[in-house]
Amino acid sequence: MAHPHIHPFLLTTLKLTDTKTSIMNKLLSSFLTLCFLVLVFDTPTSNATGRNMVDGIFLPSQKNEQPYRTGYHFQPPSNWMNDPNGPMLYQGVYHFFYQYNPLAPTFGTIVWGHAVSHDLVNWIHLDPAIYPTDEPDISSCWSGSATILPGNLPAMLYTGSDSTSRQVQDLAWPKNRSDPFLREWVKSTHNPIITPPEGVKDDCFRDPSTAWLGPDGLWRIVVGGDRDNNGMAFLYQSPDFVTWTRYENPLAAADSTGTWECPDFFPVPLNSTNGLDTSVVSSGSVLHVMKAGFEGHDWYTIGTYSPDRENFLPQNGLSLSGSTLDLRYDYGNFYASKSFFDESKNRRVLWAWVPEKDSEEDDIEKGWAGLQSFPRALWIDRSGKQLIQWPVEEIETLRENEVKLKNKRLKSGSVVEIEGVTASQADVTISFKLEDLKEAEVVDTCSVDPQALCTDKGASSKGVIGPFGVLAMASKDLKEQTAIFFRVFQNQKGRYSVLMCSDLSRSTIRSTIDKTSFGAFVDIDPRYDEISLRNLIDHSIIESFGAGGKTCITSRVYPQFLNYEDAHLFAFNNGTQSVKISQMSAWSMKNAEFTIDQTVKSAT
Numbered sequence: 355m356a357h358p359h360i361h362p363f364l365l366t367t368l369k370l371t372d373t374k375t376s377i378m379n380k381l382l383s384s385f386l387t388l389c390f391l392v393l394v395f396d397t398p399t400s401n402a403t404g405r406n407m408v409d410g411i412f413l414p415s416q417k418n419e420q421p422y423r424t425g426y427h428f429q430p431p432s433n434w435m436n437d438p439n440g441p442m443l444y445q446g447v448y449h450f451f452y453q454y455n456p457l458a459p460t461f462g463t464i465v466w467g468h469a470v471s472h473d474l475v476n477w478i479h480l481d482p483a484i485y486p487t488d489e490p491d492i493s494s495c496w497s498g499s500a501t502i503l504p505g506n507l508p509a510m511l512y513t514g515s516d517s518t519s520r521q522v523q524d525l526a527w528p529k530n531r532s533d534p535f536l537r538e539w540v541k542s543t544h545n546p547i548i549t550p551p552e553g554v555k556d557d558c559f560r561d562p563s564t565a566w567l568g569p570d571g572l573w574r575i576v577v578g579g580d581r582d583n584n585g586m587a588f589l590y591q592s593p594d595f596v597t598w599t600r601y602e603n604p605l606a607a608a609d610s611t612g613t614w615e616c617p618d619f620f621p622v623p624l625n626s627t628n629g630l631d632t633s634v635v636s637s638g639s640v641l642h643v644m645k646a647g648f649e650g651h652d653w654y655t656i657g658t659y660s661p662d663r664e665n666f667l668p669q670n671g672l673s674l675s676g677s678t679l680d681l682r683y684d685y686g687n688f689y690a691s692k693s694f695f696d697e698s699k700n701r702r703v704l705w706a707w708v709p710e711k712d713s714e715e716d717d718i719e720k721g722w723a724g725l726q727s728f729p730r731a732l733w734i735d736r737s738g739k740q741l742i743q744w745p746v747e748e749i750e751t752l753r754e755n756e757v758k759l760k761n762k763r764l765k766s767g768s769v770v771e772i773e774g775v776t777a778s779q780a781d782v783t784i785s786f787k788l789e790d791l792k793e794a795e796v797v798d799t800c801s802v803d804p805q806a807l808c809t810d811k812g813a814s815s816k817g818v819i820g821p822f823g824v825l826a827m828a829s830k831d832l833k834e835q836t837a838i839f840f841r842v843f844q845n846q847k848g849r850y851s852v853l854m855c856s857d858l859s860r861s862t863i864r865s866t867i868d869k870t871s872f873g874a875f876v877d878i879d880p881r882y883d884e885i886s887l888r889n890l891i892d893h894s895i896i897e898s899f900g901a902g903g904k905t906c907i908t909s910r911v912y913p914q915f916l917n918y919e920d921a922h923l924f925a926f927n928n929g930t931q932s933v934k935i936s937q938m939s940a941w942s943m944k945n946a947e948f949t950i951d952q953t954v955k956s957a958t
């Protein structure tokens with residue numbers, strides 16, 4: 355089916371009239387809804403999505419038709435998706451919005467896709483919630499965040515790209531608060547509520563955060579941007595959510611990072627895995643996290659926020675910058691993340707965009723691009739120095755057919771198949787016990803880049819203690835394999851370091867794929883701690899969690915073998931010293947349900 359094109363329509367119409375007539379809004383609204391419905395309901399036979407649909411439920415793709423679509427990671431039925439937006443819990447329903455181009459599997463005019471869930475696992479797709487209608491967002495509705503105001507009123511702040519591509523901040527409200535799915539949204543008549551500050555380029559000012567309420571009763575938000583290429587989180591305050599005043603100093607900044615995208619700022623309690631409402635202030639037992647996206651990664655630092663002085667002091671005293679700060683949520687493909695406080699389970703939940711690593715031509719061919727990470731709970735490590743991330747517990751409802759292993763020695767050079775699991779859609783936890791560390795290879799780990807070390811010493815490069823780990827999404831003959839592994843080093847003073855790698859160099863024999871490997875150190879002492887690894891494998895995505903979520907690496911993989919019954923899973927050890935699998939549990943994962951809301955269906 356030829357996809358209708360929206361851009362000329364939108365742009366010409368708005369340039370000609372440049373007004374806010376309700377007729378035009380209705381026309382645009384109907385047109386966008388129609389485009390969405392046409393695309394969504396084209397899916398049963400469409401090769402673009404590879405999904406069949408019965409009674410509004412997407413069934414797994416025909417075997418081999420769409421090998422890279424996921425079984426339990428969120429994605430829309432088709433087309434382009436990037437950042438997660440405005441996640442929240444409202445009347446017991448989880449809402450997830452996302453940057454979405456309903457018209458093509460490539461970046462374009464962006465609307466807010468919308469889906470709801472009762473468990474963060476199974477999702478109901480709704481019509482797009484926010485889309486270009488008026489001058490303050492006529493070119494696109496970009497990223498933003500939800501805040502639940504007193505009286506249980508959700509407010510959505512987002513970036514509008516106007517007709518001159520100026521980035522402004524806009525506000526939208528639900529049209530009908532008694533609808534728990536909040537299907538329709540209306541824009542504030544005050545839009546734009548914030549315009550770029552003087553000295554900030556029009557296209558370097560975006561992505562408002564969730565607001566927090568200061569002890570003085572004023573709301574605060576941060577907005578990402580830069581001045582002269584120095585990235586920063588501009589800080590604003592408001593008494594009413596409509597009138598916003600900027601503080602002179604940004605809440606955080608770093609030199610030469612370029613524009614900060616999607617800043618997130620939230621409190622974390624010490625010595626607890628719980629989350630906190632965004633308005634809780636720092637105290638002896640509460641610290642704050644500042645996160646920003648730049649240079650293609652999400653960076654964070656932990657520190658103390660003083661609302662009275664209106665400043666944030668990173669605990670390590672360094673500025674938030676890629677060159678000086680080594681804290682990242684994830685060391686693979688994981689960007690533009692956003693968290694929200696889930697009061698039903700007292701936890702903070704994190705989402706992130708996991709971009710494609712194939713070519714744009716490949717995306718056009720498959721009819722879609724972009725995944726979301728599986729929602730992760732996030733809390734501060736006992737050390738107080740870093741965050742821990744772990745898939746939300748609801749994921750366990752998808753597990754079936756557990757396969758276990760205990761006290762299995764992996765001799766040097768061994769490759770052991772883990773049989774009995776659906777290797778293309780699995781949840782695998784494994785713990786390694788090391789016995790003798792004295793012979794660990796000597797490397798000056800302080801001066802070495804872990805990603806470069808992983809690239810240099812991939813899974814096939816023999817070591818002493820490691821590489822050991824798993825080979826996921828592997829073909830039977832191992833010509834294609836993604837190795838997620840550890841390798842232990844010591845420095846001249848005998849201090850041990852554990853390197854975690856995702857070696858993508860042999861993940862596919864296809865040539866159009868970016869096969870850059872990833873790596874990071876894991877902050878554990880292998881003399882006392884076993885080394886654990888969890889992998890969420892889902893066709894073209896592998897989310898890897900080292901040491902209980904201390905180090906996370908998300909990878910995209912596109913093996914050439916097309917029959918997913920041909921995917922295999924192995925444990926391996928390519929070090930000269932043997933290692934022991936103290937325990938392993940692997941589950942096949944059922945498909946999550948992705949359905950279409952009845953109102954969308956009946957509207958056709």
Ligand SMILES: OC[C@H]1O[C@@](CO)(OC[C@@]2(OC[C@@]3(O[C@H]4O[C@H](CO)[C@@H](O)[C@H](O)[C@H]4O)O[C@H](CO)[C@@H](O)[C@@H]3O)O[C@H](CO)[C@@H](O)[C@@H]2O)[C@@H](O)[C@@H]1O
Nearest residue numbers: 436437453461464496497513560561615616650689690709
């Ligand atoms: O949807 C807009 C919102 O998304 C954010 C954060 O993701 O801005 C993204 C941005 O560029 C999207 C774009 O790719 C470029 O940026 C990516 C990440 O920032 C890079 O990974 C990529 O290499 C860059 O090319 O995605 C398309 C294809 O990848 C490409 O055409 C886009 O440029 O959107 C803005 C407009 O393009 C640009 O300024 C941003 O970097 C968030 O900040 C927005 O609210």
